[in-house]
Amino acid sequence: MxxxxxxxxxxxxxxxxxxxxxxxxxxxxxxxxxxxxxxxxxxxxxxxxxxxxxxxxxxxxxxxxxxxxxxxxxxxxxxxxxxxxxxxxxxxxxxxxxxxxxxxxxxxxxxxxxxxxxxxxxxxxxxxxxxxxxxxxxxxxxxxxxxxxxxxRPKYKTPPKTPPASGSSSTSKRPQVSLSRLVKAFKADPPKKGTPVSYAPVEVVENALVGERLLAKKYADGHAGSATRSAYTLYQERLGFTGGDADGIPGSTSLGRLAKKYGFDVVA
Known part of the structure; x- marks a missing residue:
C-alpha cells in the first residue's frame, strides 16, 4: 500500500x-x-x-x-x-x-x-x-x-502518482461544481449504505483531495461518504480553519482554493 x-x-x-x-x-x-x-x-x-x-x-x-x-x-x-x-x-x-x-x-x-x-x-x-x-x-x-x-519518517512504499488537475488540457471543458448541491451531498451521503452517487461532481472534489494526499484514491467514487468528509476536514484544517469551520462540509473559501489549484469552476 x-x-x-x-x-x-x-x-x-x-x-x-x-x-x-x-x-x-x-x-x-x-x-x-x-x-x-x-x-x-x-x-x-x-x-x-x-x-x-x-x-x-x-x-x-x-x-x-x-x-x-x-x-x-x-x-x-x-x-x-x-x-x-x-x-x-x-x-x-x-x-x-x-x-x-x-x-x-x-x-x-x-x-x-x-x-x-x-x-x-x-x-x-x-x-x-x-x-x-x-x-x-x-x-x-x-x-x-x-x-x-x-x-x-517511514520509507513507505511508492504512493500512487498525484492525478493531473481536472480540466488541465487546453482543449477540455473545465468541470463545473455547484457549491449548494455539493453541500447537500456531503450532508446526505455519509449515512447511506453502499456508494450511491447523489451528485456526480463530488468526484471532481474527491480527486482534488487525492491530489492533496488527504484521501485514498479508492474513495474517489462520487460518493461523499465519511472518508471524503474526513479528508475535507483535514483540508480545512490545513487552511487554518478550526472548530465548526472545519466540519468537513465544503465552503466557498476552501472549495475556491481547491478549484483554483485543480482546474474546476465553482457555481452556485
Missing part, C-alpha cells in the same frame, strides 16, 4: 476506547506481559502498520508497545528527526510517526506517547494527528511544538 494506506488504517480505530481489540491482538502476538489494560498508543501504530502492509516501513518488522524503543529504532535507521528547530523547519508532514514528551524535551529516553501525523496547519503552529490511548481513546488531536520530541 502506501502512506495513505497507513493513515486510513489508523483512522479505522478512531473512537475506540479500552479495553479493546488492539490490546487483545497485541497480547496474542506478544504474550502475558501485556495482560490487562496496558498503554496501547504504540500498539495502535503497530496494528495499523500490519493492516496497511507497511509493517517493515513503520515498525522495521518488530512489534512496538514501548515508544522509546520505537523512536530509537528510527534513529538507528537514520530516520529520526528531533523537534529542535520548530515545526516548519523540521519538515514534519503527513504520515510521519510523531513522538511526544510531555515535559518538553527532545530526548528519546523521555518519550511518553506516539501517534501519526495527518497534517500541519498553514501557519505551522499546529500538527494534526491521530493517536491511540489518548485520554483512553483513539482520537484526532492537535499538538504544539512544545509537546513534540521528534518524529520518525
Amino acid at each position: 502506501s502512506l495513505e494506506g497507513m493513515v486510513t488504517a489508523v483512522e479505522r480505530w478512531i473512537g475506540t476506547g479500552e479495553p479493546n481489540e488492539i490490546q487483545s491482538w497485541y497480547r496474542q502476538r506478544n504474550g502475558a506481559a501485556y495482560v490487562g489494560n496496558f498503554a496501547w498508543c504504540d500498539a495502535t501504530i503497530t496494528r495499523a502498520a500490519v493492516e496497511a502492509g507497511e509493517y517493515d516501513a513503520v515498525c522495521f518488522g518488530v512489534d512496538f508497545a514501548y515508544t522509546v524503543a520505537h523512536a530509537a529504532r528510527f534513529k538507528a535507521a537514520g530516520q529520526w528527526h528531533a523537534m529542535t528547530n520548530g515545526i516548519k523547519a523540521s519538515g514534519i508532514r503527513r504520515g510521519d510517526i510523531i513522538f511526544f514528551d510531555w515535559d518538553g524535551s527532545s530526548e528519546i529516553g523521555k518519550i511518553d506517547h506516539v501517534g501519526i501525523v495527518t497534517g500541519v496547519s498553514v501557519d505551522f503552529k499546529y500538527v494534526y494527528t491521530i493517536e491511540g490511548n489518548s485520554l483512553n481513546v483513539c482520537a484526532r488531536r492537535v499538538r504544539v511544538v512544545e509537546d513534540i520530541a521528534g518524529f520518525g
